[in-house]
Amino acid sequence: MLSVKKVLNNNVLVVEHPDYEEVVLIGNGLGFGKKPGDTVAGEQAEKFFVLREEKDQEQYKQLLDYVDENFIGLMNDIIEIVEDRFSIRLHEHIHITLTDHLFYAIKRVKQGLDIKNPFLSETELAYPKEFLVASELIEYLNKQLNLEIPPGEIGFVALHIHSALTRRSLQEVNRHTQLIAELVQVIEQSLSIKMDREDINYLGLVRHLHLAIERINKEQFMENQEPLKNVLQAEYPVCYNLSWKLMKIMQHTLKKTIPEAEAVYLTLHLQRLSKQ
Known part of the structure; x- marks a missing residue:
């Protein structure tokens, strides 16, 4: 038997748990007539998850004021799918952020x-x-709700999943995605090209930019490539100068030092693109 700490609504309770401190229990009629200090059998709950922070509990309570209980149940199923695919317990904040996001997206x-x-x-x-998992979730929602959610939504859901997996804020994840898009735009303008989003060189560039941002944030610097840098600077001055322009944008956005070796790898990617 678990002790009730807070009643969020007739179907959702916050209870004290011996292993997880405080957990959210969800079950049909579970909270009806309950008050703090009462006990409830944990096995009566259909779902449970942990919301450790008082702020998260309050936000989830506000969520329940406008999101119907069927949708809450559907979202818990979706989050279980994500946890199953990645074999990991997601950061609990996704119960708030993804539920709120998808509720308004579907609306x-x-x-x-x-x-x-x-x-x-x-x-x-x-x-x-x-x-890939976000695609599966959107397909699942389409079937459950008899809807046709646009493909663009897959990208937003993927960012929520990545945020929960890495415990990085959604704002930070969004900022990195937008930074890559900004860098691509600068490259297209500087080289007077329009990159084919399916082209292998474009895919390689974006993957490199993403990994570069990860390395820079973790301060995992690559070895200096001084001899190759001098060759590239002489042979491909336009691409080399552009690589430094991109590095300055990254430095300004990430507020981190960008290693000089990055200019070498960026120049090689840019040279391949410029041949188009």
């Missing part, structure tokens, strides 16, 4: 409003595993 779809995602390709390249 817009039902109103006939389109969902635009200018960073869809970049998101798929940066987070392929998350993107």
